Amino acid sequence: MKHYKVVVTGPFAAGKTTFIKTVTEIAPIQTEAKTTNNEESQIKDSTTVAMDFGRIAIDEENVLHIFGTPGQFRFNYMWSILSKDAIGIILIVDSGERDQFEDAKDMLNFFRVKTDVPIVVVLNHFKEKSHTTEEELRTFMNIPQKILVIDCDATGRESVKNVLITLLNLIIMQGDTFD
Ligand SMILES: Nc1nc2c(ncn2[C@@H]2O[C@H](COP(=O)(O)OP(=O)(O)OP(=O)(O)O)[C@@H](O)[C@H]2O)c(=O)[nH]1
Numbered sequence: 393m394k395h396y397k398v399v400v401t402g403p404f405a406a407g408k409t410t411f412i413k414t415v416t417e418i419a420p421i422q423t424e425a426k427t428t429n430n431e432e433s434q435i436k437d438s439t440t441v442a443m444d445f446g447r448i449a450i451d452e453e454n455v456l457h458i459f460g461t462p463g464q465f466r467f468n469y470m471w472s473i474l475s476k477d478a479i480g481i482i483l484i485v486d487s488g489e490r491d492q493f494e495d496a497k498d499m500l501n502f503f504r505v506k507t508d509v510p511i512v513v514v515l516n517h518f519k520e521k522s523h524t525t526e527e528e529l530r531t532f533m534n535i536p537q538k539i540l541v542i543d544c545d546a547t548g549r550e551s552v553k554n555v556l557i558t559l560l561n562l563i564i565m566q567g568d569t570f571d
């Protein structure tokens with residue numbers, strides 16, 4: 393059995409933990425701590441402080457290990473640790489949280505410098521307060537055309553699986569990881 397690692401990242405409350413919880417075939421491992429700062433606790437009761445972990449079989453011989461990062465900048469030491477040996481990166485952005493787009497842009501640049509594996513940007517429409525189109529996001533975050541932007545609902549299993557399949561296809565097109 394071979395296992396491959398993908399990383400789910402993105403700004404605070406973008407839906408990373410939800411994304412992994414939706415698709416994993418084992419009980420997800422989570423490291424949630426109570427949000428302490430007022431601004432954050434108004435949005436969510438808890439936040440990821442170290443990592444999320446989930447697992448899904450690709451076929452009988454290959455398994456995907458999905459690692460979620462914390463979203464907050466103060467935990468950014470985990471971004472590098474978790475992305476080591478990853479074969480692809482998923483960067484989730486909440487479609488309705490425009491004030492998070494600047495952080496998402498910084499995160500995209502961080503991972504583009506850190507790694508040369510495929511990165512996809514996921515526009516999460518779950519709970520969106522207002523709608524953002526792919527073109528708007530590309531402009532806000534300065535996303536080059538060669539990076540795919542995929543619409544998703546992090547609470548929908550088929551939607552999340554579609555993101556993973558798209559990423560795996562990109563990885564297969566780029567190299568020989570699954571030989
Ligand atoms: N109101 C409320 N919303 C929540 C709560 N937990 C999650 N959500 C919402 O669910 C969405 C995604 O939450 P998560 O999946 O935890 O987001 P995340 O990207 O893992 O967040 P961090 O790890 O904290 O960066 C957000 O839109 C939240 O507003 C909660 O306890 N209360």
Ligand SMILES: [Mg+2]
Pocket residue numbers: 408409410439440444460461462463
């Ligand atoms: Mg989380």
